[in-house]
Every structure is written in C-alpha cells, then in structure tokens.
Amino acid sequence: MKYCSFLLTLLLLTACKKDLDNPVTDQPPASMSQAFDEFWNELNVNYVYWDIDTTNWDAVYKQYKPIFSGLRIGDTADLAASVGYFRKITDGLTDHHFSIAFTDGILNDSSIFPGEDQWRRDPDFRFSYSYLGSDMHYLDSGYQLGTDYSTGSTLIALSGTIHEDILFFTCNQFLLSAAYQSSASNGVKPVLDYFFARLASPAAFRAVIVDLRDNPGGDANDLNFLVGQFIDQPLRVGYTRNKSGNGRLDYTPWVGVEVSPQAGVGVGTVTIPLYILADRYSQSMAEIITMALRAMPQCKVVGETTFGATGPFAENALYDDGPFTLPGFMSVTTSSVEFKYVDGKIYEGRGFPPDYPVPYNAQALSLGYDPQLEKVLSLIE
C-alpha cells in the first residue's frame, strides 16, 4: 500500500503537462487575426534590436489584436486598412533595415519602410543626390571610371587623383568583391586595380579620400575586401551578436569583428590622412565601412550623419533570426545581427555622426561646388 501511495504521487507530479506549443508557424494566414499573431510572434523571435528598441511589443499585442480580429482577410478595404495598422505598429522600430513588402495579390504594391518614413518626417529631409558627376569635376584628368552589370545591378566605381597628390575613390554601392572576383571581365576591376596599386604606395600621396555618400550598401564581404587594403594587421571595428533562442532577449555573447588585411606581402598600413565623405544616404555597408575606416587613428569623417542601418542581414536560416515571411501575405526584411561599434555604442536607428558636419547644399552643387569635398580639401591643406 505504501509503495502504491508513492507511485500515485509520482504519477500526479509527472501529469503536470506543460504547454509547449510553438506560436511561430510557417503557414499562410487564414485570417487577419492569424496574420497579426504570426507577424507579432515572428518579429518577437527574429528581431535583433529588442534590447534597445523603445517599442512596447507587449502593449502592441494588447492594442492591435482586437483590431485585427475585426478585419476580414478577403475584404479589400480591410486588407488596405491592415497596411495602415502594420505601419503604425512598426513606425518606431530602431532597425533601419526593417521593411515589409506585401505579397498578397491585392496588396502587392504596398510596402512599409519605417526608417525611411522617420527620415521623411525629419525637418532636414531631402532626396538623394548622386555625387559621381561632381566628383569627376574635381578629379585630375586620367581618372578611372568603370561599370559592372554582371551582378544584376549597375555597379559604378571611380578612382583618380585631386591636385595630383590626393588619392580618391568612390562607388555607388558595395558589390566590389563580387565584381573583382567575377570571371567575367568588367569595368570595375581596372578601377580597383588602379586604386589598390596606388594605395599600396601611399608615400606618393598627401591623403586619401573615400566618398561613400549616396551609397545604399551591399555585400558584407566588401568590409574585408575594401578596408583590408588599408591595413597590415587585423583591425577591430566592432562587435556583433545574434539571437540564440526563441526569447525576445535571447542573445549570443558579443563577438569581435576584425577586418583582415588584404594587401600584398610587404605592404604596410596606410598612415597618411584618410577622409571619408558620408551623408544621410550612406546606408548599411556604406555606414559600416565608414565606421570601420574611422577606427583607424588618422581617419576623419566629413559630411552628414549616416542613415542608421548598421546591422547586416542574411537569410533567416543562417542565424535563425532576421528576415522572415508570412507565406502569401508579407515578406519582412530585418537585421540578422546587432552591430556595436568599437567605441561600445550602437548607432542603429540614429546614424554615425561626422567629425566635421557639413550640410548638403543643393544650390552650391548646382554651381559645381561641393562644400563637403571642399571641406576635406581645406583640412588636407
């Protein structure tokens, strides 16, 4: 009898069943309520900036769950209304890579980009400006300009000298490594060869200028590929961490990001003054490369604060976080890793500030005068 009592107690204890349902599904939502639930849960798990984000995600659920429960997924007006609600829900997110592209047939033209919306509300808002023409105006004759279409988009690279003794480089996006390693011949390779060859003999120059304005970023491999040309020792530029579990605040420890030297044997670290031109349209890899070069002691940044999208992203499977989809309804882009600069600060959502702020001046540019580049030239003089 006494043994039976023990076994009965044991049975009662083990009968304490836990609810281990996983709310993150990969099913096409059958209702607006389900779409909201899946979006809320997916972002809860996959978003990497919850530790610094000011959005109260639990309050969002309480406020919007009843609203979405009242919407019908087959109703065009309700679908349109849901875009407005999703826009409000995500409006304050810190991650400036965050965007929603709706894949539902009716909402195919709709998208949400909170970082861009925040910028549009900024009193200093302006549209982007391509500095390529202006830069060429400043370069000595004999500069190198090349394009590459092999990666599916137009990559333009430009390098040359100013006053014969200032080395200059710019590109319109970061696909440099892919273009350089491409088996197809393209116009970007000679530009990079020109720039790297001169960078390897920096004594011939007074300074180097890298113009990363109006550059939306691109391939993460370009961090090592480009910045690695400036160094002969590994350069610590920051830290990354990704999500490690299904909790909102589950993270791996911070791991160091070090740029590996790429230059040939015998080439030393570039020690001559280095200036980066950056603006509000320096985004993603353009910001990270700006920050990485700024980690070199002789580097200064001139121009505007960058966009604030510093957390790179990859496929969700790589870290089990970052971008995700609600099949047939929406595709969400968001950072896969959180990036912290070597100074210990996270610049996501607020941008990397310049050492020498010089505002955009459309009128001056229309007259062939670039105040930001002129500032760099005055600093070199």
Add this chain to the structure above:
Amino acid sequence: MDKKTVFLALFFLSLTASLFAQTSVGVEGGLSDNSYHTNIANRAATRLASKPGLSIAVPLRYRICPWLYAIAVPGLVQKSYSMNRTDSLSGEYDQHTNLYLQLPIGVGLVRECGRLRVGLELGVYAGYWLSGRVKGNTADIFGSTGANNSEQFQLTAYHASYSFNAQRDKRLEEGWWVGPALQYRLTDTWALTAGARYYGALTSQGKAPVNPIPAYNRTWIFSAGVTLSLPKPISRK
C-alpha cells in the same frame, strides 16, 4: 480541523518518529545529464542536445521509522544543454553551462537486505541559478569565403559568462524529483551510498512574456558517496 488539533497531531507524530529516529549526514558527488525541454520547431536545421555536468551534495537523512526516512540533499549541480545547427550549418552551436544551488527535500522508502539498503526517494526541490557560461560558434556575417561568390561563412567562436537579465531570466527553479538509492553499511556508522535522481523542473527558465515558449530543465544526477550515522537522540520514552 483547528490549529490545536493539527499541533497535537504533529506533536504525537514527532514523539513516535523519535523512537526510530536516526540522523545521517553524507557527502556525494557525481555526474549530471541535463536536457532543455522546449519547442524549437520554428528553428531551421537546429537540434537540442543534452550535455553532461558535475554535481556535489551533502545529503541529510532522518529516519522516521524502519521503512521511511526524510531526506534533504543541498548541493550544487551543473545543468547544461546545447543547441546545435545541423546539415550545411553544422559547426554552429550555442552551449550553455548553468550552475544551480539546489535544495531537494523528500522522503525515502527503504528495505534492508543484510548490509544493503535499497530505497526509493522522491520529493520536491527548489534551485537558484547561480551563474552560467555560454560557449559556441556563430557565422561571421562579414566572412563569407566561398569560391565563385558562393556563401560559405567562416565561424567565430565565443566563450563568455552568461549575463543575467531580470526581464528574461527566471533564476528560481522549482520542481519534483525521484530516484532509486542504495546504501551499503560498512560499519554501524559508516556506509557507502549510490543513487540516481531525476529532477523535473515545473518552472520555466525564461520569464513570460519575453519568452513565448517555456523551457524546462530535465536533469539526471548519478552520484556516489559516503554517509555517517550520527548518534541516536536520547529517547523520550
């Protein structure tokens, strides 16, 4: 039943118990094997794995009658687990080694066979998550080295102390335990002990709502040690 009745019942029970009471204290060490019981169905190419650890405890037994004793086993135990990526992501992992201060209390049924005592123990426990270490490999997002622009990420290793977060971590753990126990009497006072105990947490290691899916430690501890019987208290008879 009023308070007086309860008090009297407990008083007479303690008098009866003291007739047979014999207290023993011991020390035991061993290996733990912990698994992390949660749902990771949403995580691609990921598998949870149990990990071994160490344990040390000071068991205290108070014999109530020839076949029943009360037991408390304060001690330290490592509860580890690993989340491993599989397939093309093999090599990425995230291993947690957590140290708990634990106090299991319970009762044991015992049957004597000569010098050997065979028992079954069970009870409840409370634990406190003292510290943790996290070790793993993660992909370097800036370090894809595949040929022909294919993505083959280099791995970056980490090994660091776990940073507690009051919003996320539930450091107090409660649950139940059960397991067989063996005692071999060397002398009237000394005995060798061995046993296995299974601990099932009833509280999640993560707090809601930031952890939408609960996660529970499930731990086996296999231990061996020695125990010393203390002199019997003076009989009240």
